[in-house]
Amino acid sequence: MGPGCINTVSVEPGPGCLESPGIASELTHWISLNFLPDLPILKLPALAGRRTRMALISWNGKYSVGVQSMDSQHNVLFAILNDLHDAMMKGHAHGITGALLRKLAKYAHEHFTAEEAMMSAATYPGLAEHRVKHRDLTRQVDEFVVRYERGETTLNLHLLNFLRDWLTNHIEKVDHGYGSWMNKHGVH
Numbered sequence: 808m809g810p811g812c813i814n815t816v817s818v819e820p821g822p823g824c825l826e827s828p829g830i831a832s833e834l835t836h837w838i839s840l841n842f843l844p845d846l847p848i849l850k851l852p853a854l855a856g857r858r859t860r861m862a863l864i865s866w867n868g869k870y871s872v873g874v875q876s877m878d879s880q881h882n883v884l885f886a887i888l889n890d891l892h893d894a895m896m897k898g899h900a901h902g903i904t905g906a907l908l909r910k911l912a913k914y915a916h917e918h919f920t921a922e923e924a925m926m927s928a929a930t931y932p933g934l935a936e937h938r939v940k941h942r943d944l945t946r947q948v949d950e951f952v953v954r955y956e957r958g959e960t961t962l963n964l965h966l967l968n969f970l971r972d973w974l975t976n977h978i979e980k981v982d983h984g985y986g987s988w989m990n991k992h993g994v995h
């Protein structure tokens with residue numbers, strides 16, 4: 808899969824997991840205020856059942872870190888965010904949260920391991936600092952798992968915000984920092 812391709816995550820909603828119209832309306836209102844301030848508040852009943860996939864953030868060149876394998880791995884994180892957003896907008900997020908969290912925890916571990924190994928092999932000077940940031944993201948993912956297991960009802964909103972921050976801050980700023988160093992060391 809090359810950069811620019813959005814990988815889809817195969818997570819299907821479970822049965823009987825439609826949120827009530829009241830909660831759904833609250834969710835779309837909150838999302839509109841926090842993520843889509845320029846758009847009118849979306850009405851969930853019109854969206855329920857739609858087959859169109861509603862991505863919150865699509866991968867594009869500005870998210871490239873200059874290393875193709877890392878761009879491909881980051882695309883998976885975009886897919887997790889967009890799958891969660893799509894499910895929330897269609898009112899069945901509760902049915903996929905557990906599966907998404909399991910995928911996120913597993914994938915974050917694999918991605919951080921690969922990214923740190925790449926930086927270590929190229930003796931990237933920012934490795935130690937970068938590793939601390941990965942540990943913090945890992946801790947936060949673990950906390951989401953605990954909150955999910957406790958049955959926290961507003962988890963999806965916080966998880967969406969967390970993932971959005973991960974993509975727009977960690978990848979675009981922190982990960983982007985190793986690009987030119989890697990390229991100078993023959994890693995593209």
Ligand SMILES: [Fe+2]
Nearest residue numbers: 922941981982
């Ligand atoms: Fe990173």
Ligand SMILES: [Fe+2]
Nearest residue numbers: 881922978982
């Ligand atoms: Fe990364």
